[in-house]
Amino acid sequence: MDTTKLAREARERAAKRRLGSDSPCCATCGCSDWKCLEAHHIAGRAYDPTTDIECRNCHRILSDWQKDHPKQTINPPSFEEGLAHFLLGMADLFELLVGKLREFADKLLEKLQPTLEPQS
């Protein structure tokens, strides 16, 4: 029995349990390597427990953008403040997603470049 393989599979299972999904992948870039995936608090963990799955790179970007959100006014935050931060978090996600979509589209076009006839 390959103990290294079994140990890795046990880690993979623990990661999936942590992420709460049988087939996790990054909501933004689609990366499905369990070793790179993390749970991201959409509104920021002070405001709402809802998470989605992000790869480390995307998670780092989103967490950085969260630093630009308005500071917490009351502790614990009101429902309205939590909701506002959730919407800001969703906006960040869509913004990152839009960037990724453009990136994918550009790369695809770049790849197709030699075969495309220049438009006159």
Place this chain on the structure above:
Amino acid sequence: MTNSNLDLPHPDYLSIAIRTYADHRQQKPFSAPPYISSKYSLIFDCETTTDETQSLRFGAFQIRENGELIEQGVFYDDQTLDGNELELLKTYAATYGVAHLPVDVFVENYLYKFGYDLGAAIVGFNLPFDLSRLAKDWGIARRSMKGGFTFPLSDDKRRPNIAIKHLSSRMSLMRFVGPFVQSTGRGMRRRKALVPFERGTFIDVRTLAAALLSKSFSLGKLSEHLQVEHQKLETDEHGGPLTEDYIRYAVQDVQTTWECFVALRKKYDELKLSTPIHKIMSEASLGKAYLSQMGIKPWRQCQPDFPPELIGKIFSTYYGGRSEVHIRRKIQRVMYCDFLSMYPTVCTKMGLWKFVIAEGMTWRDGTDEIQQLIDGINVDDFRNPETWKRLTAIVRLKPEANLFPVRAEYVEGAGTSIGLNHLSSERPLYFTLADCVASKLLTGKTPQIEEAIIFEAGPPQVGLQPVEIGGQADCLVDPYNDDFYKKLIELRQTIKARMKRASSVEAWQLDAAQLALKIAANATSYGIFVEINVRDELKNKEVTCYGPEGSFTAKTRKTEQPGRYFHPLLATLITGAARLLLALVEYKVKDAGLDWALCDTDSMAIARPEGMEEAEFIRKAKTICTWFDDLNPYQGGGPLLKIEDDNYSLDDPKSLAELYCLAVSSKRYVLFNTVDGKPVIRKVSAHGLGHLLEPYNEKNPAKNLAKPKVDLKEARLWHHDLWYQIIIAELEGHGAQIDLTWHAALKKPAMSQYRASSPDLLAWFKSCNAGKKYRDAVKPFNFLLTQIAGSDVLKSSVKAVAPYDKDHDRAIQKAFDRITGMKINRRDLQSFAQALMQYHIHPEAKFHGGDFVDQGPTSCRHVHAIGIQHIGKEADRLEERW
């Protein structure tokens, strides 16, 4: 016995019992973590000693990756095997190239490494027994597994215990409990983002088979039924010295278990349900899976604010199916008839599917409207489908000798039973409208109601999806446009018709499809709506209860948790309408000048009155059945009240034979023909006998008795023989005295066999187990034997039990009183013959004319309610009543 003014029997002043709804909104239900699949499976089986301890001797296991065998082996307990046996096991392992390890190593390297770390499906046949063999000790489970056991399997505290809670003879809940180590990192803990525990995937093939095939199986019978490649081997070496054959037997058991699992999984995959297979524990699970597949939200989720006071009123109208004996201990010529799919049929007739898919329901007062309906109703109105659709109501009234289902303790100490009796009450009570109109039909007296509440289904839920029943494309049911129950029964009838013309291979496939439809129809048409899970609390808990007169608080050690699809209105409307259908048969029977011998939920034995010609009886009975054809709601029509196959000749299945019935009390009856003055039994009831171990079987049958000529189904050979003797005694004119010497085995002490399936049951052996290590003690899930004390003086107080022993004579020597711990002598125990002495005169206490010595017609009591007892779910754990 009658009151001449009212032509009613003198009243019995009794407390009546009414179902109460206990509100548990505060309780947080167990939330299962998301299911993470695994490509591994661990299959194992244990062989044990056959003494009272039933300790592990050795076991066999397989590890499979994506179904492929990657490792197999044997494990052992070196405390129970001697040196030669250990050597033999080692040689066997070396010869066949399989692993050979002590049980502790198996537990750590396979059960925990694969079953816990890698989430492998842990597969076995009767898993609770096998898992408890691997344990080091046991404790009482807590939280959602309260009432069950918890088992430590390892000395390593990082390895979690396994909790097992017995639910019924067919199923148990099993899961890993939380480990003693943190599975959530510090950062996540600080953020309160706790990682769910690994609960494990436990699959008991016995449970799965019962759910998918609607029948209980032993592993041998299951392997035969599924025609797997490796059938279970036979052995009589249990408990004997270890041999190579016995090891081979154990190893093959694991292979057979796996093959049975694969065959069942294939059947389940064909159903195309998204519920994981390890969640399928009963037919009800399948029913819920179908509803969930269609996206149907449970009523309690749709309408969480439905007033509990109203649920209390609705639930107080709930009674089960009607089961009665009308002509007792007298042989009667009968025509035995039953309704086609009773519960799906009444669901269809009342249009209850609309309630199932609705976004809640509304209610309104309809007192005048319903009183008018009751005033004007007559039997022919039920031929109009619209009448049935108006029955979705409950009524409040002060019963004045009306004929209603009455739940009461008719004989002190005998427990409650339900009988259709005349009821009078100063306090108003709620009943279903169906019960109310049934009372009018049967008595001619119009009940005067105080209030009627009419329920109507809300708008359908959005986003429901069609589902293919049984995974068959031609069995597509659209929840919006089809009546689910109607479609299911119609599809089943179509398939059964096709089966008659099909080749054997095609017929086998069609049979699987019709079984899937039958299970889906039955599992979604009643039981899930009245599912109540009883929880054993460690101490008294205060609960708010709702009954017909409002709410009150009570303290109880058994609390009730409604199941996912709990819908008390549907449950009570369904059983109420089923009782109404039987009342219609009763009405038609009386109207035709006939009689009836018994009824049981969906069936009635129509009896020929004395002096009536056979031809006239058949003509009239057939006319009654035909009358119900118009009530058939299914496409294609046909009989709704069917003349059962038992009515037809064994030699010529197309011609009617004279069928006789001998009924003792509810559910205790036999149907038979006579040939040359001797009975040929067609159907026997095992009611009141199922708890006893069989004194003998087909291997050592009685010498002078005729063998059964039909498949006895759930009944055993000795049940058949007992009923044979009861009939003979009746035919010979000494019905009260039956011969109980037909087999020598009847002289042996009567015993019942249970499993120590809860800590309360295991506590019987506290004195036996005192000071003993787990290995040497009577363990959870061991068999245990109970006996009946012989003399009348002892009978009431002594509770005789004995630890299991394969040799029952040896077990009897260990019998003791579980209350006092005193040893009991064999001569103080009842023999089978003594235990059966009153079976044939068992009283039908809920009716007049139902006492031990009474023979002939029973009649309704007139119950005058002097009080109301509020009760919860009736206990059905027979063993715990012992």
